[in-house]
Amino acid sequence: MAANEFSLIQTYFAHLTSGRADVVKGIGDDCALLRGPATQLLAVSIDTLVEGVHFFADVEPFRLGYKSLAVGLSDLAAMGAEPAWFTLALTLPENNTAWLESFTAGLAELAKKHNVQLVGGDTTRGPLTISIQVHGHVPEAAALRRDTARAGDKICVTGTLGDAGAALNSRLTGLSLQALSADQQAYLWSRLELPTPRNITGKMLRHRAHAAIDISDGLLADLGHILEASKLGAMLNIDSLPMSEALKQLPRTTAISLALTAGDDYELCFTVPADRLHELLETDVEVTCIGEITSVPGLVLVDHTGRVVEPPSTSIGYDHFK
Amino acid sequence: MAANEFSLIQTYFAHLTSGRADVVKGIGDDCALLRGPATQLLAVSIDTLVEGVHFFADVEPFRLGYKSLAVGLSDLAAMGAEPAWFTLALTLPENNTAWLESFTAGLAELAKKHNVQLVGGDTTRGPLTISIQVHGHVPEAAALRRDTARAGDKICVTGTLGDAGAALNSRLTGLSLQALSADQQAYLWSRLELPTPRNITGKMLRHRAHAAIDISDGLLADLGHILEASKLGAMLNIDSLPMSEALKQLPRTTAISLALTAGDDYELCFTVPADRLHELLETDVEVTCIGEITSVPGLVLVDHTGRVVEPPSTSIGYDHFK
Numbered sequence: 001m002a003a004n005e006f007s008l009i010q011t012y013f014a015h016l017t018s019g020r021a022d023v024v025k026g027i028g029d030d031c032a033l034l035r036g037p038a039t040q041l042l043a044v045s046i047d048t049l050v051e052g053v054h055f056f057a058d059v060e061p062f063r064l065g066y067k068s069l070a071v072g073l074s075d076l077a078a079m080g081a082e083p084a085w086f087t088l089a090l091t092l093p094e095n096n097t098a099w100l101e102s103f104t105a106g107l108a109e110l111a112k113k114h115n116v117q118l119v120g121g122d123t124t125r126g127p128l129t130i131s132i133q134v135h136g137h138v139p140e141a142a143a144l145r146r147d148t149a150r151a152g153d154k155i156c157v158t159g160t161l162g163d164a165g166a167a168l169n170s171r172l173t174g175l176s177l178q179a180l181s182a183d184q185q186a187y188l189w190s191r192l193e194l195p196t197p198r199n200i201t202g203k204m205l206r207h208r209a210h211a212a213i214d215i216s217d218g219l220l221a222d223l224g225h226i227l228e229a230s231k232l233g234a235m236l237n238i239d240s241l242p243m244s245e246a247l248k249q250l251p252r253t254t255a256i257s258l259a260l261t262a263g264d265d266y267e268l269c270f271t272v273p274a275d276r277l278h279e280l281l282e283t284d285v286e287v288t289c290i291g292e293i294t295s296v297p298g299l300v301l302v303d304h305t306g307r308v309v310e311p312p313s314t315s316i317g318y319d320h321f322k
Numbered sequence: 323m324a325a326n327e328f329s330l331i332q333t334y335f336a337h338l339t340s341g342r343a344d345v346v347k348g349i350g351d352d353c354a355l356l357r358g359p360a361t362q363l364l365a366v367s368i369d370t371l372v373e374g375v376h377f378f379a380d381v382e383p384f385r386l387g388y389k390s391l392a393v394g395l396s397d398l399a400a401m402g403a404e405p406a407w408f409t410l411a412l413t414l415p416e417n418n419t420a421w422l423e424s425f426t427a428g429l430a431e432l433a434k435k436h437n438v439q440l441v442g443g444d445t446t447r448g449p450l451t452i453s454i455q456v457h458g459h460v461p462e463a464a465a466l467r468r469d470t471a472r473a474g475d476k477i478c479v480t481g482t483l484g485d486a487g488a489a490l491n492s493r494l495t496g497l498s499l500q501a502l503s504a505d506q507q508a509y510l511w512s513r514l515e516l517p518t519p520r521n522i523t524g525k526m527l528r529h530r531a532h533a534a535i536d537i538s539d540g541l542l543a544d545l546g547h548i549l550e551a552s553k554l555g556a557m558l559n560i561d562s563l564p565m566s567e568a569l570k571q572l573p574r575t576t577a578i579s580l581a582l583t584a585g586d587d588y589e590l591c592f593t594v595p596a597d598r599l600h601e602l603l604e605t606d607v608e609v610t611c612i613g614e615i616t617s618v619p620g621l622v623l624v625d626h627t628g629r630v631v632e633p634p635s636t637s638i639g640y641d642h643f644k
Contacts, residue, residue: 024363028551029468030400030536031365033460038360041346043353044441046455048411050448078352089370089411089453119366120455126372127449131411133368133442138355146351214352229350 012100013088016111016118022084023117032119034085040137045075051128055193056171061099063193064130065106070195071216072134073114074266077202078214080144081136086111087120089131114199142206144270147229149211151295153271155234156280156287158198160244161219162255163191165262175254184246191244195266201285205270208279212270218261220299220311223269227299236291239304257312260301334422335410338433338440344406345439354441356407362459367397373450378493383421385515386452387428392517393538394456395436396588399524400536402466403458408433409442411453436521466527466534466592469551473617475532475593477556480520480607482566483541484577485513487584497576506568513566517588523607527592530601534592540583542621542633545591549621558613561626579634582623 017027025033036042049068051057069086076083088107092100111118116134167188169175177185198214205212211230213222219241227234241259248255271293272280280287294300301309339349347355358364371390373379391408398405410429414422433440438456489510491497499507520536527534533552535544541563549556563581570577593615594602602609616622623631 024462025465025467030397030534031367031403031456031458033401033462033465034364034366035462036358036364042356042358042364044356044409044457045353046409046411046442046444046453048413048444048446048453050413050446053447075352079355081353087366087368087455089368089455091370091372091451120368122368122370122453124370124372125375126451129413129448129451131368131370131444131453133409133411133455134353135366136353140346140355140357143347143355145347212352 012104013118013121016104016108018117020084020115020117023119026117026119027121034119037137040139041143043076043079043081043136043138044133045072046131046133047071047075048129048131059193061102062106065103066110066194068130068132069107069110070197070266072132073110073116073197073199074195074214074216076134076136077197077199078144078212078268079138080142080202080206080212081138082203083114083116083134083136083199085119085135086116087133088118089122091124091126091129093126093128144202144205144209144212146211146213146226149226149230149232149271149293151232151293152274153210153293154274154277154289155223155236155269155271155291155293156289157215157219157242157267157269158201158285158287159265159267160242160247161215161265161267162247162258162262163188163244164195164264165258166247166250167192168262168264169258179249180246184249187244187246192264195264197266198268198285201268201283204280204283208276209270209272212268215263215265215267215269217263219269220260224299226269226271227297231297233294233297233299234291235294235300235302237304238301238309240288240290242286242288261312334426335440335443338426338430340439342406342437342439345441348439348441349443356441358406359459362461363465365398365401365403365458365460366455367394368453368455369393369397370451370453381515383424384428387425388432388516390452390454391429391432392519392588394454395432395438395519395521396517396536396538398456398458399519399521400466400534400590401460402464402524402528402534403460404525405436405438405456405458405521407441407457408438409455410440411444413446413448413451415448415450464528466524466531468533468535468548471533471548471552471554471593471615473554473615474596475615476596476599476611477545477558477591477593477613477615478602478609478611479537479541479564479589479591480523480609481587481589482564482569483537483587483589484569484580484584485510485566486517486586487580488569488572489514490584490586491580501571502568506571509566509568514586517586519588520590520607523590523605526602526605530598531592531594534590537585537587537589537591539585541591542582546621548591548593549619553619555616555619555621556613557616557622557624559626560623560631562610562612564608564610583634
């Protein structure tokens with residue numbers, strides 16, 4: 001870490017830089033020194049958010065800070081890893097006190113909830129760009145991968161799908177939310193800007209699920225990564241897609257398209273043997289079974305009558321924003 | 323890692339993503355899964371380079387790739403840590419094949435030399451910004467910190483100082499290099515754009531040096547961090563500052579100012595008990611003793627006659643670039 005960003009970090013980020021006994025040396029030297037559990041693997045993931053590409057310039061900084069960490073925690077959840085530490089590379093056009101205070105408050109809210117500590121950073125001058133690397137731990141045999149699904153597995157997702165995409169598209173592509181109440185609209189925006197990483201569920205999936213991924217690019221795209229990595233196929237029932245009351249106010253074809261192709265929900269998609277399913281349906285987080293892994297490659301959509309339906313012709317999700 | 327950058331990474335970075343047995347799962351899942359040595363600490367550092375702030379827009383991409391990794395490896399060297407893995411968050415204005423090939427070739431040159439493997443990344447669209455996080459390992463008792471210098475320690479540096487600053491200032495502040503040969507000028511530019519991280523020396527300093535830091539912001543600033551963290555002072559002999567033949571062609575006061583205040587040399591500055599000094603002077607890398615740690619706080623500069631001299635009135639180093 002270069003020295004010149006010392007004061008910035010000490011002023012705004014100090015309350016995020018303590019609390020964990022496994023941080024031997026945190027912020028303030030050339031490297032952080034960290035002690036992981038000897039028998040577990042280190043899980044790491046780095047993600048970048050760029051203004052105008054991944055978020056609107058007028059987003060509340062609190063929400064931006066919150067989401068920047070949420071996307072990393074979601075990657076740890078998708079591996080079944082326990083979060084531990086994060087680093088922050090923050091490029092800022094100017095030293096704006098109010099912005100920094102709000103941004104770090106958003107970061108802090110999620111960091112404290114998940115007991116993750118800021119252990120390193122670099123703050124530089126330039127166009128607003130946020131890179132966060134998260135670090136967690138998982139026993140090797142418990143890690144949830146993409147390439148280990150098996151034919152016959154049930155395909156499940158947490159929470160509801162398409163909410164974040166509805167908010168995004170209301171601004172990007174003119175999707176009308178007039179049929180929704182103000183509360184419902186606010187709910188969709190909170191789903192986009194304050195996603196809840198599913199770390200408790202991720203840990204619970206250890207030794208239960210065969211494969212897992214988080215839904216950042218849309219269900220079809222992300223499930224597709226599991227299928228590709230596992231060299232298998234899937235059949236999905238579009239009438240079983242979990243949808244929020246807010247999303248259900250939209251025309252049904254729009255809602256289904258969003259649930260299938262819109263990203264940014266940061267729910268988990270996982271595959272699980274049928275006989276382990278009941279253990280997961282009894283938890284606090286809503287889990288919905290939406291289909292099954294097949295030995296024949298390819299992804300087939302059906303409705304509740306079993307009739308094959310066409311996938312949405314174009315993605316109306318996150319890709320529009322890039 | 324989001325899915326959409328898969329193809330970019332697979333095309334240009336594939337040759338950097340294999341080779342180490344301690345990478346259980348590399349690029350291609352939500353997280354990388356890594357197995358560190360059970361009895362050692364994990365050392366991590368993240369650094370960002372922004373176009374127009376940390377490098378000129380017309381820098382050769384090969385050199386930019388090389389330097390982006392070098393600054394991280396230098397942080398590991400300054401902790402005495404053995405390099406292992408790195409992640410790359412790359413924000414690019416456009417998908418430029420020639421640029422990417424050259425950039426990754428520069429990265430690869432240094433990565434292969436130090437046996438560090440690319441284990442994760444995120445590529446996004448936006449203003450050119452490069453964040454690299456490096457990961458290494460060091461036994462706890464061997465880690466080189468800033469806060470552990472002792473009064474009476476000799477202060478040493480590797481290599482020569484001020485070279486990178488001379489190149490930078492020739493372009494930023496009009497410093498004339500006319501007295502230098504073309505080879506000497508090219509040498510200074512290679513010192514700025516292709517710095518050599520001192521990882522072999524850093525490992526050799528384990529159990530020998532009391533404190534260490536790498537010189538990224540200038541000798542006075544970086545030594546100042548050791549003094550502040552260790553609550554001690556220092557006396558430096560300005561006539562003992564190691565200078566290259568190229569730097570010696572400049573007016574002596576300019577050369578000394580650069581050696582004291584210019585950053586980007588990425589040499590190590592460390593403190594060592596006098597009776598361990600001989601072990602370090604016998605190594606391949608040039609090591610020069612330039613002063614001594616004192617129990618009285620503050621930094622005093624003297625010349626070879628012992629006369630106290632004033633520090634340069636203004637930094638002519640890296641800060642001009644920010």
